[in-house]
Amino acid sequence: MTASRTRSAAAAASVHEHGWITASVHATSVGHVRYVRCAGCGGWRVDADVATAAPPAAVSRVVV
Template sequence: MTASRTIPLVPSASVHEHAWMTESVHLTSDGRVRYVRCAGCSVRRVDVDAVAVAPPTALTREIG
């Protein structure tokens, strides 16, 4: 089989700097859970603010 007939295993993703906007915030026993959406591509993500002095970390992978 030649290279022109193969199917890439990983689809190419558009690469850009996400502009995360908070859609909602909920307080939980693990900290503050933040639901965010990229203003540019509408991908959504869930972040958790576990400690007030640390930046938010992604709790889920990007969807969309």
């Protein structure tokens, strides 16, 4: 198979719109740390959920 026909798991994870599901949440001094998993590709990400009205922000890259 040629390289153009194969894809790494990381590349495959970046191709679709992730559907993040919270696996666990831990309180910190400035808010929460949220560990989320993509329902489609199984990738993981860590979000920081600071104590404001803003939505959680990713603090890591997708890990497959």
